[in-house]
Amino acid sequence: MPPKKTNAKNRVTKGGRLGHGPKWTPFKAWNASRTVREIIPGAVCKQVDSFYADPRRWNAAGRPQRPRLSTLPKTEAENESECIADRARLALAEPIDAPEVKYCYTCFECGRNPDDPECSVQCYDELHSGGGGSKNDMKTFFKKWLEIRHTGTAEKGYGVFVKTNGRYEIPKGAYLGHYVGEIIPGPTKGYNANNKYLYEPQVGLEWDTDRPIIDAGKMGNWTRFMNSSCDPNVSESIMQIGKVRVIAFFANKTLKSGDELCIYYGDDYFRGHELLCLCDNFEGSHDPTAVGAGLQARERHQQQALALQS
Template sequence: MAKQALFKAYDLTRKKPHKIPSPPTKLTESRLSENEWKVSKRPEVRGSKKPVKKGRTKKSAAAAVEKAPKRAADLLRCKGGEFQCLHCEAFSDEASCGTACYKQFRREHFPSDRIDIRGPGLLGYGAFTKPGVTIPKGAWVGEYLGELRPLTADTTSTYRFEIPGVCAVDARSSGNWTRFINSHCRPNVKPWGETVGKRHVILFQALREIGPEEEITFNYGGRYFENAGFLCGCDAQKKAHLPAGAKQTKGKKK
Protein backbone atom coordinates (compact mmCIF):
# COMPACT_ATOMS: atom_id res chain seq x y z
CA MET A 1 0.00 0.00 0.00
CA ALA A 2 1.37 3.40 -0.99
CA LYS A 3 2.41 5.67 1.84
CA GLN A 4 -0.09 8.45 2.44
CA ALA A 5 1.24 11.98 2.01
CA LEU A 6 0.94 14.19 5.08
CA PHE A 7 0.41 17.94 5.32
CA LYS A 8 3.20 20.04 6.79
CA ALA A 9 2.08 22.77 9.17
CA TYR A 10 3.62 25.48 11.34
CA ASP A 11 2.55 26.81 14.69
CA LEU A 12 0.78 30.18 14.60
CA THR A 13 4.08 32.10 14.84
CA ARG A 14 5.56 30.07 11.94
CA LYS A 15 8.56 29.03 14.03
CA LYS A 16 7.94 25.35 14.68
CA PRO A 17 7.04 23.06 11.76
CA HIS A 18 5.26 19.75 12.26
CA LYS A 19 3.25 17.22 10.28
CA ILE A 20 -0.51 16.83 10.61
CA PRO A 21 -1.42 13.19 11.34
CA SER A 22 -3.38 11.38 8.64
CA PRO A 23 -6.21 11.74 7.92
CA PRO A 24 -6.37 14.09 6.16
CA THR A 25 -4.45 12.70 3.21
CA LYS A 26 -2.81 15.20 0.90
CA LEU A 27 -4.09 15.17 -2.70
CA THR A 28 -2.84 16.84 -5.87
CA GLU A 29 -6.05 15.97 -7.78
CA SER A 30 -9.51 14.92 -6.71
CA ARG A 31 -10.15 11.19 -6.60
CA LEU A 32 -13.19 8.95 -6.73
CA SER A 33 -14.73 7.43 -3.64
CA GLU A 34 -14.94 4.23 -5.68
CA ASN A 35 -17.15 2.02 -3.52
CA GLU A 36 -19.91 4.63 -3.51
CA TRP A 37 -20.12 4.72 -7.31
CA LYS A 38 -20.91 1.06 -7.88
CA VAL A 39 -24.15 1.01 -9.86
CA SER A 40 -26.34 -2.10 -9.82
CA LYS A 41 -27.96 -3.18 -13.06
CA ARG A 42 -31.62 -2.39 -13.63
CA PRO A 43 -34.11 -5.25 -13.05
CA GLU A 44 -35.14 -5.42 -16.71
CA VAL A 45 -31.55 -6.13 -17.75
CA ARG A 46 -30.88 -9.15 -15.57
CA GLY A 47 -33.03 -11.40 -13.40
CA SER A 48 -36.35 -9.84 -14.39
CA LYS A 49 -39.43 -11.03 -16.19
CA LYS A 50 -40.23 -7.55 -17.44
CA PRO A 51 -40.11 -7.35 -21.24
CA VAL A 52 -37.52 -5.26 -23.03
CA LYS A 53 -39.11 -2.24 -24.69
CA LYS A 54 -40.01 -2.55 -28.36
CA GLY A 55 -37.16 -1.68 -30.68
CA ARG A 56 -34.47 -2.37 -28.10
CA THR A 57 -32.56 -5.62 -27.76
CA LYS A 58 -31.38 -6.99 -24.44
CA LYS A 59 -27.86 -6.05 -25.43
CA SER A 60 -28.74 -2.43 -26.13
CA ALA A 61 -30.79 -2.25 -22.93
CA ALA A 62 -27.77 -3.36 -20.94
CA ALA A 63 -25.60 -0.77 -22.68
CA ALA A 64 -28.08 1.93 -21.67
CA VAL A 65 -27.52 1.27 -17.96
CA GLU A 66 -25.44 4.03 -16.42
CA LYS A 67 -22.01 2.75 -15.47
CA ALA A 68 -20.02 3.83 -12.46
CA PRO A 69 -17.26 6.31 -13.39
CA LYS A 70 -13.76 4.86 -13.45
CA ARG A 71 -11.80 8.12 -13.25
CA ALA A 72 -12.31 11.45 -11.53
CA ALA A 73 -11.75 13.25 -14.84
CA ASP A 74 -14.58 11.26 -16.46
CA LEU A 75 -17.00 12.19 -13.72
CA LEU A 76 -16.09 15.89 -13.82
CA ARG A 77 -16.19 16.15 -17.62
CA CYS A 78 -18.73 18.67 -18.91
CA LYS A 79 -21.70 17.25 -20.77
CA GLY A 80 -23.09 19.48 -23.48
CA GLY A 81 -21.66 22.50 -25.24
CA GLU A 82 -22.90 25.33 -23.03
CA PHE A 83 -19.90 25.42 -20.66
CA GLN A 84 -17.10 27.91 -21.41
CA CYS A 85 -13.51 27.29 -20.42
CA LEU A 86 -12.10 29.86 -18.03
CA HIS A 87 -8.66 29.44 -19.59
CA CYS A 88 -9.14 29.43 -23.38
CA GLU A 89 -12.77 30.70 -23.50
CA ALA A 90 -13.77 27.87 -25.86
CA PHE A 91 -17.05 26.08 -25.25
CA SER A 92 -17.12 22.49 -24.08
CA ASP A 93 -18.10 21.08 -27.49
CA GLU A 94 -15.01 22.57 -29.18
CA ALA A 95 -12.10 20.23 -29.84
CA SER A 96 -9.49 22.92 -29.12
CA CYS A 97 -10.23 22.80 -25.37
CA GLY A 98 -9.21 19.90 -23.17
CA THR A 99 -6.90 18.55 -20.49
CA ALA A 100 -4.04 20.80 -21.60
CA CYS A 101 -6.12 23.85 -20.66
CA TYR A 102 -6.70 22.51 -17.17
CA LYS A 103 -3.01 21.76 -16.59
CA GLN A 104 -1.89 25.12 -17.98
CA PHE A 105 -4.45 27.00 -15.88
CA ARG A 106 -3.14 25.35 -12.72
CA ARG A 107 0.48 26.13 -13.61
CA GLU A 108 -0.30 29.79 -14.28
CA HIS A 109 -2.55 30.51 -11.32
CA PHE A 110 -1.52 28.19 -8.49
CA PRO A 111 2.19 28.58 -7.65
CA SER A 112 3.25 25.79 -5.33
CA ASP A 113 5.13 27.89 -2.80
CA ARG A 114 2.81 30.63 -1.56
CA ILE A 115 0.53 29.00 1.05
CA ASP A 116 1.28 27.87 4.63
CA ILE A 117 -0.89 25.78 6.90
CA ARG A 118 -0.72 26.96 10.52
CA GLY A 119 -2.18 25.75 13.75
CA PRO A 120 -3.76 24.39 15.71
CA GLY A 121 -5.39 27.58 16.92
CA LEU A 122 -8.80 28.74 18.09
CA LEU A 123 -10.35 27.62 14.77
CA GLY A 124 -8.11 24.59 14.32
CA TYR A 125 -5.71 24.72 11.37
CA GLY A 126 -5.86 27.57 8.86
CA ALA A 127 -4.40 28.55 5.47
CA PHE A 128 -2.09 31.59 5.36
CA THR A 129 -0.04 33.34 2.70
CA LYS A 130 3.67 32.83 3.21
CA PRO A 131 6.02 35.65 4.27
CA GLY A 132 6.62 38.01 1.35
CA VAL A 133 3.65 36.70 -0.67
CA THR A 134 0.88 39.06 -1.84
CA ILE A 135 -2.14 37.86 -3.80
CA PRO A 136 -3.82 40.57 -5.92
CA LYS A 137 -7.54 41.22 -6.00
CA GLY A 138 -9.33 39.01 -8.53
CA ALA A 139 -6.59 36.36 -8.63
CA TRP A 140 -7.50 32.70 -8.60
CA VAL A 141 -6.12 31.35 -5.34
CA GLY A 142 -6.73 27.60 -5.46
CA GLU A 143 -8.95 24.68 -6.45
CA TYR A 144 -10.98 22.74 -3.91
CA LEU A 145 -9.97 19.08 -4.12
CA GLY A 146 -11.28 16.01 -2.34
CA GLU A 147 -13.05 12.72 -2.75
CA LEU A 148 -15.76 12.75 -5.41
CA ARG A 149 -18.93 11.30 -3.95
CA PRO A 150 -22.51 10.85 -5.18
CA LEU A 151 -24.75 13.77 -4.29
CA THR A 152 -26.80 11.48 -2.06
CA ALA A 153 -23.84 10.16 -0.05
CA ASP A 154 -23.22 11.38 3.52
CA THR A 155 -24.64 14.87 3.33
CA THR A 156 -23.55 15.50 6.94
CA SER A 157 -19.89 16.11 6.09
CA THR A 158 -18.73 19.62 6.98
CA TYR A 159 -16.06 19.52 4.24
CA ARG A 160 -18.50 19.08 1.37
CA PHE A 161 -19.01 21.21 -1.74
CA GLU A 162 -21.61 20.25 -4.33
CA ILE A 163 -21.32 20.51 -8.09
CA PRO A 164 -25.03 20.52 -9.02
CA GLY A 165 -26.09 17.53 -11.07
CA VAL A 166 -22.58 16.02 -10.97
CA CYS A 167 -21.18 15.05 -7.57
CA ALA A 168 -20.04 16.28 -4.18
CA VAL A 169 -16.39 17.16 -3.51
CA ASP A 170 -15.70 16.04 0.07
CA ALA A 171 -12.35 16.93 1.66
CA ARG A 172 -13.06 15.53 5.11
CA SER A 173 -10.50 12.71 4.85
CA SER A 174 -8.56 13.71 1.70
CA GLY A 175 -7.94 17.05 0.04
CA ASN A 176 -5.46 19.82 -0.60
CA TRP A 177 -4.60 22.98 1.36
CA THR A 178 -7.98 24.57 0.57
CA ARG A 179 -9.68 22.20 3.03
CA PHE A 180 -8.03 24.27 5.79
CA ILE A 181 -9.65 27.56 4.73
CA ASN A 182 -11.66 28.77 7.72
CA SER A 183 -14.88 30.76 7.73
CA HIS A 184 -14.99 34.50 8.35
CA CYS A 185 -17.84 36.98 8.19
CA ARG A 186 -15.49 39.42 6.42
CA PRO A 187 -13.78 37.01 4.01
CA ASN A 188 -10.99 37.68 1.52
CA VAL A 189 -11.84 34.92 -0.98
CA LYS A 190 -15.01 33.49 -2.51
CA PRO A 191 -15.69 30.03 -4.02
CA TRP A 192 -17.03 29.74 -7.56
CA GLY A 193 -18.19 26.83 -9.68
CA GLU A 194 -16.29 27.17 -12.96
CA THR A 195 -15.26 25.16 -16.03
CA VAL A 196 -11.64 24.67 -17.05
CA GLY A 197 -10.55 22.31 -19.83
CA LYS A 198 -14.03 20.74 -20.16
CA ARG A 199 -13.91 19.93 -16.45
CA HIS A 200 -16.13 21.17 -13.61
CA VAL A 201 -14.03 22.78 -10.88
CA ILE A 202 -14.54 24.72 -7.63
CA LEU A 203 -12.16 27.67 -7.48
CA PHE A 204 -11.40 30.33 -4.88
CA GLN A 205 -10.96 33.93 -6.05
CA ALA A 206 -9.48 36.83 -4.07
CA LEU A 207 -12.08 39.47 -3.19
CA ARG A 208 -9.34 41.99 -2.37
CA GLU A 209 -5.57 42.10 -2.11
CA ILE A 210 -4.33 39.53 0.40
CA GLY A 211 -1.12 40.51 2.14
CA PRO A 212 1.81 38.45 3.45
CA GLU A 213 1.08 36.08 6.34
CA GLU A 214 -2.65 36.84 6.16
CA GLU A 215 -5.15 34.06 6.78
CA ILE A 216 -7.27 33.08 3.77
CA THR A 217 -10.96 32.85 4.62
CA PHE A 218 -14.36 32.59 2.99
CA ASN A 219 -17.88 32.88 4.38
CA TYR A 220 -19.39 29.43 4.89
CA GLY A 221 -22.86 30.96 5.10
CA GLY A 222 -25.61 30.81 7.68
CA ARG A 223 -27.06 27.50 6.49
CA TYR A 224 -23.72 25.76 7.00
CA PHE A 225 -23.62 26.71 10.68
CA GLU A 226 -27.29 25.89 11.18
CA ASN A 227 -26.80 22.39 9.78
CA ALA A 228 -23.48 21.82 11.56
CA GLY A 229 -24.93 22.90 14.90
CA PHE A 230 -22.17 25.26 16.03
CA LEU A 231 -21.28 28.94 15.86
CA CYS A 232 -18.78 30.94 13.82
CA GLY A 233 -15.73 31.84 15.89
CA CYS A 234 -14.22 34.52 13.63
CA ASP A 235 -13.15 37.87 15.07
CA ALA A 236 -15.78 39.89 13.17
CA GLN A 237 -17.66 39.87 16.47
CA LYS A 238 -16.44 39.71 20.06
CA LYS A 239 -18.06 36.35 20.75
CA ALA A 240 -19.12 33.24 18.86
CA HIS A 241 -22.03 34.01 16.58
CA LEU A 242 -24.18 32.92 13.67
CA PRO A 243 -23.43 34.62 10.34
CA ALA A 244 -25.94 37.03 8.87
CA GLY A 245 -28.99 35.28 7.50
CA ALA A 246 -28.86 32.30 9.88
CA LYS A 247 -31.71 31.54 12.25
CA GLN A 248 -30.65 32.78 15.66
CA THR A 249 -32.48 29.98 17.48
CA LYS A 250 -29.98 27.36 16.31
CA GLY A 251 -26.32 26.73 16.83
CA LYS A 252 -24.05 26.19 19.76
CA LYS A 253 -20.45 26.99 20.42
CA LYS A 254 -18.03 24.62 18.78
Protein backbone atom coordinates (compact mmCIF):
# COMPACT_ATOMS: atom_id res chain seq x y z
CA MET A 1 0.00 0.00 0.00
CA PRO A 2 1.48 3.44 -0.87
CA PRO A 3 2.21 5.65 2.10
CA LYS A 4 -0.58 7.98 3.04
CA LYS A 5 -0.15 11.52 1.74
CA THR A 6 0.35 14.12 4.41
CA ASN A 7 -0.21 17.79 4.14
CA ALA A 8 3.36 19.12 4.32
CA LYS A 9 2.15 22.51 5.49
CA ASN A 10 0.54 21.03 8.55
CA ARG A 11 3.41 18.76 9.43
CA VAL A 12 5.59 19.55 12.38
CA THR A 13 8.98 17.90 12.62
CA LYS A 14 9.46 15.80 15.67
CA GLY A 15 12.61 17.71 16.58
CA GLY A 16 10.65 20.91 16.82
CA ARG A 17 8.14 19.68 19.33
CA LEU A 18 8.05 19.27 23.03
CA GLY A 19 6.06 16.16 23.78
CA HIS A 20 4.77 13.78 21.15
CA GLY A 21 1.19 14.83 20.71
CA PRO A 22 -0.74 14.66 17.46
CA LYS A 23 0.08 16.88 14.48
CA TRP A 24 -1.45 20.27 14.00
CA THR A 25 -5.07 20.46 13.12
CA PRO A 26 -6.84 23.58 11.92
CA PHE A 27 -8.26 25.30 14.96
CA LYS A 28 -11.92 24.81 14.21
CA ALA A 29 -12.98 26.74 17.27
CA TRP A 30 -11.54 29.84 15.64
CA ASN A 31 -14.33 29.80 13.12
CA ALA A 32 -16.80 27.58 14.87
CA SER A 33 -19.31 30.16 15.93
CA ARG A 34 -18.50 32.94 13.55
CA THR A 35 -21.09 34.19 11.18
CA VAL A 36 -20.04 35.89 7.96
CA ARG A 37 -20.59 39.24 9.64
CA GLU A 38 -18.27 38.39 12.47
CA ILE A 39 -15.31 37.03 10.57
CA ILE A 40 -12.16 38.65 11.82
CA PRO A 41 -9.43 39.05 9.22
CA GLY A 42 -6.09 37.41 9.81
CA ALA A 43 -4.43 34.05 9.66
CA VAL A 44 -6.40 31.05 10.73
CA CYS A 45 -4.88 29.65 13.87
CA LYS A 46 -3.71 26.08 14.10
CA GLN A 47 -4.73 24.03 17.06
CA VAL A 48 -1.84 22.36 18.79
CA ASP A 49 -1.70 20.51 22.06
CA SER A 50 1.95 21.08 22.86
CA PHE A 51 4.61 23.68 22.33
CA TYR A 52 6.27 24.13 18.98
CA ALA A 53 9.83 25.39 18.64
CA ASP A 54 10.87 26.28 15.09
CA PRO A 55 14.50 25.06 14.76
CA ARG A 56 15.31 27.77 12.19
CA ARG A 57 14.28 30.49 14.55
CA TRP A 58 16.26 29.00 17.42
CA ASN A 59 19.33 28.49 15.21
CA ALA A 60 19.15 32.07 14.02
CA ALA A 61 19.13 33.21 17.64
CA GLY A 62 22.18 31.03 18.38
CA ARG A 63 20.22 28.78 20.71
CA PRO A 64 20.11 25.00 20.75
CA GLN A 65 17.90 23.63 18.03
CA ARG A 66 16.16 21.23 20.29
CA PRO A 67 15.49 22.13 23.89
CA ARG A 68 17.11 19.66 26.25
CA LEU A 69 14.58 18.31 28.66
CA SER A 70 16.49 15.79 30.65
CA THR A 71 18.01 17.72 33.52
CA LEU A 72 16.04 20.26 35.42
CA PRO A 73 17.38 22.66 38.02
CA LYS A 74 16.60 21.60 41.55
CA THR A 75 14.93 23.84 44.01
CA GLU A 76 13.87 23.54 47.59
CA ALA A 77 10.32 23.15 46.39
CA GLU A 78 11.22 19.69 45.13
CA ASN A 79 11.88 18.53 48.63
CA GLU A 80 8.86 20.08 50.19
CA SER A 81 6.49 17.41 51.36
CA GLU A 82 3.40 19.43 50.66
CA CYS A 83 4.02 20.38 47.08
CA ILE A 84 1.59 22.66 45.34
CA ALA A 85 1.33 20.29 42.39
CA ASP A 86 0.11 17.55 44.69
CA ARG A 87 -2.33 19.91 46.29
CA ALA A 88 -3.55 21.06 42.91
CA ARG A 89 -4.00 17.48 41.82
CA LEU A 90 -5.96 16.71 44.94
CA ALA A 91 -7.99 19.81 44.31
CA LEU A 92 -9.71 18.06 41.47
CA ALA A 93 -11.43 16.02 44.12
CA GLU A 94 -11.32 18.50 46.95
CA PRO A 95 -11.37 22.23 46.15
CA ILE A 96 -8.61 24.36 47.66
CA ASP A 97 -7.55 27.95 47.28
CA ALA A 98 -6.23 28.66 43.83
CA PRO A 99 -2.67 27.37 43.56
CA GLU A 100 -0.86 30.62 42.92
CA VAL A 101 2.68 29.41 43.25
CA LYS A 102 5.54 30.21 40.95
CA TYR A 103 7.66 27.10 40.91
CA CYS A 104 7.10 23.49 41.68
CA TYR A 105 8.93 20.71 39.98
CA THR A 106 6.94 17.68 41.00
CA CYS A 107 5.19 16.21 37.98
CA PHE A 108 1.53 17.17 38.00
CA GLU A 109 0.53 13.93 36.32
CA CYS A 110 2.51 11.26 38.19
CA GLY A 111 3.56 13.21 41.30
CA ARG A 112 7.20 12.14 40.89
CA ASN A 113 10.28 14.27 40.72
CA PRO A 114 10.85 14.78 36.99
CA ASP A 115 14.42 13.44 37.38
CA ASP A 116 12.83 10.11 38.23
CA PRO A 117 13.10 7.80 35.20
CA GLU A 118 9.53 6.70 35.84
CA CYS A 119 8.39 10.24 35.08
CA SER A 120 8.71 10.94 31.39
CA VAL A 121 7.51 12.97 28.44
CA GLN A 122 4.70 10.44 28.41
CA CYS A 123 3.19 12.07 31.47
CA TYR A 124 2.64 15.16 29.35
CA ASP A 125 1.16 13.19 26.49
CA GLU A 126 -1.03 11.17 28.79
CA LEU A 127 -2.45 14.22 30.47
CA HIS A 128 -3.25 15.97 27.22
CA SER A 129 -4.20 13.16 24.92
CA GLY A 130 -5.95 11.13 27.56
CA GLY A 131 -3.93 8.02 26.84
CA GLY A 132 -2.61 5.58 29.38
CA GLY A 133 -5.36 6.09 31.93
CA SER A 134 -4.51 9.67 32.88
CA LYS A 135 -6.27 10.83 36.01
CA ASN A 136 -7.15 14.11 34.37
CA ASP A 137 -7.71 13.40 30.65
CA MET A 138 -7.70 16.87 29.15
CA LYS A 139 -8.46 15.64 25.65
CA THR A 140 -12.17 15.77 26.03
CA PHE A 141 -12.34 18.41 28.75
CA PHE A 142 -12.64 21.44 26.49
CA LYS A 143 -15.03 19.78 24.07
CA LYS A 144 -17.29 18.60 26.82
CA TRP A 145 -17.47 21.57 29.11
CA LEU A 146 -16.31 24.71 27.33
CA GLU A 147 -17.13 26.69 24.23
CA ILE A 148 -15.70 29.66 22.39
CA ARG A 149 -18.16 32.31 21.38
CA HIS A 150 -18.34 36.01 20.78
CA THR A 151 -18.61 38.12 23.91
CA GLY A 152 -20.90 40.56 22.14
CA THR A 153 -18.34 43.34 22.56
CA ALA A 154 -16.38 44.11 19.41
CA GLU A 155 -13.18 45.10 21.27
CA LYS A 156 -13.19 42.01 23.45
CA GLY A 157 -13.95 39.67 20.58
CA TYR A 158 -14.24 35.98 21.42
CA GLY A 159 -14.14 34.46 24.86
CA VAL A 160 -14.25 31.07 26.56
CA PHE A 161 -17.44 30.09 28.36
CA VAL A 162 -18.70 27.13 30.36
CA LYS A 163 -21.23 25.45 28.09
CA THR A 164 -24.71 26.68 28.72
CA ASN A 165 -26.38 23.38 28.00
CA GLY A 166 -24.64 21.52 30.79
CA ARG A 167 -25.50 21.12 34.43
CA TYR A 168 -21.90 20.50 35.30
CA GLU A 169 -19.97 22.83 37.57
CA ILE A 170 -16.20 22.99 37.31
CA PRO A 171 -14.95 22.86 40.88
CA LYS A 172 -12.71 25.48 42.38
CA GLY A 173 -9.08 24.37 42.07
CA ALA A 174 -9.66 22.25 38.97
CA TYR A 175 -6.87 22.14 36.40
CA LEU A 176 -8.23 23.51 33.14
CA GLY A 177 -5.37 23.34 30.67
CA HIS A 178 -2.23 25.22 29.82
CA TYR A 179 -1.03 27.89 27.44
CA VAL A 180 0.64 26.52 24.33
CA GLY A 181 1.94 28.03 21.14
CA GLU A 182 5.20 28.58 19.39
CA ILE A 183 8.06 28.98 21.83
CA ILE A 184 10.29 31.78 20.65
CA PRO A 185 13.70 32.56 22.14
CA GLY A 186 12.86 36.08 23.26
CA PRO A 187 12.49 39.00 20.89
CA THR A 188 14.02 37.72 17.64
CA LYS A 189 13.55 38.20 13.91
CA GLY A 190 9.92 37.95 12.97
CA TYR A 191 8.82 38.67 16.53
CA ASN A 192 5.93 41.06 16.73
CA ALA A 193 5.62 42.76 20.09
CA ASN A 194 2.14 43.95 19.18
CA ASN A 195 0.87 40.41 18.90
CA LYS A 196 -1.89 40.14 21.48
CA TYR A 197 -1.37 36.44 22.07
CA LEU A 198 2.14 36.57 23.56
CA TYR A 199 2.71 35.08 26.97
CA GLU A 200 6.02 35.96 28.54
CA PRO A 201 6.48 33.77 31.57
CA GLN A 202 9.56 33.48 33.73
CA VAL A 203 9.54 29.73 33.61
CA GLY A 204 13.23 29.13 34.26
CA LEU A 205 13.46 26.47 31.58
CA GLU A 206 17.04 25.28 31.62
CA TRP A 207 17.37 25.49 27.85
CA ASP A 208 16.61 29.15 27.92
CA THR A 209 18.56 31.45 30.16
CA ASP A 210 16.36 34.34 29.10
CA ARG A 211 12.63 34.42 29.06
CA PRO A 212 11.10 32.33 26.36
CA ILE A 213 7.94 33.73 24.87
CA ILE A 214 4.93 31.61 24.11
CA ASP A 215 3.36 32.99 20.97
CA ALA A 216 -0.16 31.72 20.41
CA GLY A 217 -0.74 34.04 17.46
CA LYS A 218 -0.53 31.39 14.76
CA MET A 219 -1.02 28.26 16.78
CA GLY A 220 -2.42 27.54 20.16
CA ASN A 221 -5.25 25.98 22.08
CA TRP A 222 -8.46 27.30 23.59
CA THR A 223 -6.62 29.10 26.38
CA ARG A 224 -5.56 31.79 23.89
CA PHE A 225 -9.18 32.93 23.82
CA MET A 226 -9.40 33.67 27.53
CA ASN A 227 -10.11 37.35 28.12
CA SER A 228 -9.04 39.49 31.04
CA SER A 229 -11.15 40.40 34.05
CA CYS A 230 -10.51 42.61 37.07
CA ASP A 231 -12.03 39.81 39.13
CA PRO A 232 -10.70 36.72 37.37
CA ASN A 233 -12.11 33.27 37.97
CA VAL A 234 -9.03 31.54 36.54
CA SER A 235 -5.51 31.70 37.98
CA GLU A 236 -2.28 30.70 36.35
CA SER A 237 0.67 28.96 37.86
CA ILE A 238 3.93 27.50 36.60
CA MET A 239 3.80 23.74 36.80
CA GLN A 240 5.75 20.72 35.69
CA ILE A 241 4.13 18.00 33.59
CA GLY A 242 6.53 15.21 32.78
CA LYS A 243 9.63 16.94 31.48
CA VAL A 244 7.73 20.00 30.34
CA ARG A 245 7.22 23.16 32.29
CA VAL A 246 3.91 24.86 31.61
CA ILE A 247 1.73 27.82 32.45
CA ALA A 248 -1.21 25.96 33.89
CA PHE A 249 -4.66 27.39 34.48
CA PHE A 250 -6.85 26.56 37.46
CA ALA A 251 -10.38 27.54 38.39
CA ASN A 252 -10.15 29.86 41.39
CA LYS A 253 -13.92 29.79 41.86
CA THR A 254 -16.59 27.27 41.05
CA LEU A 255 -17.31 27.78 37.35
CA LYS A 256 -20.98 27.53 36.48
CA SER A 257 -22.82 27.09 33.23
CA GLY A 258 -22.58 30.25 31.12
CA ASP A 259 -19.65 31.77 33.09
CA GLU A 260 -16.90 33.33 31.04
CA LEU A 261 -13.44 32.06 31.96
CA CYS A 262 -11.16 35.02 32.58
CA ILE A 263 -7.63 35.54 33.78
CA TYR A 264 -6.05 38.83 34.78
CA TYR A 265 -3.63 40.01 32.10
CA GLY A 266 -1.83 42.44 34.35
CA ASP A 267 -1.00 46.11 34.07
CA ASP A 268 1.78 45.72 31.53
CA TYR A 269 -0.49 44.11 29.00
CA PHE A 270 -3.07 46.88 29.05
CA ARG A 271 -0.45 49.61 29.13
CA GLY A 272 1.67 47.97 26.43
CA HIS A 273 -1.23 47.55 24.04
CA GLU A 274 -2.79 50.87 25.03
CA LEU A 275 -6.03 49.13 25.85
CA LEU A 276 -8.73 49.84 28.34
CA CYS A 277 -10.44 46.99 30.11
CA LEU A 278 -14.02 46.13 29.24
CA CYS A 279 -14.57 43.39 31.76
CA ASP A 280 -18.00 42.84 33.28
CA ASN A 281 -17.00 44.22 36.66
CA PHE A 282 -17.59 47.80 35.62
CA GLU A 283 -19.76 49.53 33.12
CA GLY A 284 -17.86 50.70 30.09
CA SER A 285 -14.14 50.88 29.63
CA HIS A 286 -11.81 51.39 32.55
CA ASP A 287 -8.15 51.34 33.41
CA PRO A 288 -7.67 48.08 35.28
CA THR A 289 -4.72 49.56 37.16
CA ALA A 290 -6.69 52.50 38.46
CA VAL A 291 -9.98 50.93 39.41
CA GLY A 292 -10.47 49.63 42.94
CA ALA A 293 -11.49 46.10 42.09
CA GLY A 294 -8.65 45.75 39.62
CA LEU A 295 -6.18 46.74 42.26
CA GLN A 296 -7.81 44.50 44.82
CA ALA A 297 -7.68 41.54 42.48
CA ARG A 298 -4.03 42.19 41.78
CA GLU A 299 -3.20 42.55 45.48
CA ARG A 300 -5.11 39.38 46.28
CA HIS A 301 -3.15 37.53 43.62
CA GLN A 302 0.15 38.83 44.92
CA GLN A 303 -0.73 37.95 48.51
CA GLN A 304 -1.79 34.43 47.55
CA ALA A 305 1.43 33.96 45.62
CA LEU A 306 3.54 35.18 48.53
CA ALA A 307 1.65 33.12 51.09
CA LEU A 308 2.11 29.94 49.12
CA GLN A 309 5.75 30.64 48.36
CA SER A 310 6.69 31.21 51.99
